[in-house]
Amino acid sequence: MASLDIEGVTKAFGSTKVLHGIDLAIHDGEMVVIVGASGCGKSTLLRIVAGLETATTGAVKIDKVDVTPLEPADRDIAMVFQTYALYPHMSVFDNMAYGLKIRGLPKPEIRARVQEAADLLSIGQLLERKPRQLSGGQRQRVAMGRAIVRHPKLFLFDEPLSNLDAKLRVQMRAEIRRLQKRLKVTSLFVTHDQVEAMTLGDRLVVMHEGRAAQIGTPMEVWAKPADTYVASFIGSPAMNLLPATLVQGGAAAQLANGTVWPLTDGPRPGGEGLAVTIGIRPEHLLPDAAGLPITVELAEPLGSETVLHGRLADGTALTARIPGIAATETISVSPEAGALHVFDAGTGKRLDP
8 A cells, every 4th residue: 555646737738738737645545536437537547647758847656666767667656558468369367467477477376366366356267268268347357457466556547447337437436446445555536527536436536638726635625616618527417607787796697588596505706796607416406497597398207207408598508417207398497506607708717605
């Protein structure tokens, strides 16, 4: 087990800067998930931690020791890739044991470590098979087993579930979280899937255009997104974002159609007339005959609830998540008390009371 410190890391490819000074401290035994859209720099950051890329500036420290100049093999880390990276001509046992053989460990210890990892992953019966004889989920377990047998200080996961079908992905992310908690190995996990991020991480790093837009626990990021990008990225369906103006001395927001929503948790700085963006999650919109009318364009019945996709009179898109069956062409909604998020319209940054 180990701590990981990323200090002021930047990365440029020629004149193109892809990381703009990342600072992150990961505690011993913690699972941190880096999440963001394609091209945000999350995989580049992981590769810098692994030593597969060189940072332009900054440092990577494992257990307070600067490993920035070290080769990947000297950092005592194990990496699980999206593509499994198994040797096709080797058995499962040999794939898992290969790194240990290279390090010159005694055969009895190698066999014991492989058997222990195989039992943890429920693949003990597959040790004599070749990768081509395995399903996608089984191959991913072998790739994880190859990492586990090394007893590394740090696990790095680079979108390891992307190639699996939806059902298996859910199963495997639960498996990864269970194993990480049991082994208590410090882990850094990269994904573009915000559901994976929310369910796996002790903390999240939401990346946007090479910067850490927000770092916090899953519930902190969900409940208090730092800006409009985080607000729209975390949550499914995505948060509704509506242009508005502060009124009543900053204690209420007036939408474009004149509807006024009180900010029950307190007035916002900037006061009267400030242009803002109001965020409201679909599940926090409640049916209200006197509320905001929506013309429904698509209804998605999910059994216990229905997701309604529609538009306001001015054409602004709005999504509501209504309990029960709500197959209707129009509906009026109002926000749940205290559920509004307020962002500065210019900077996109969160405005708290």
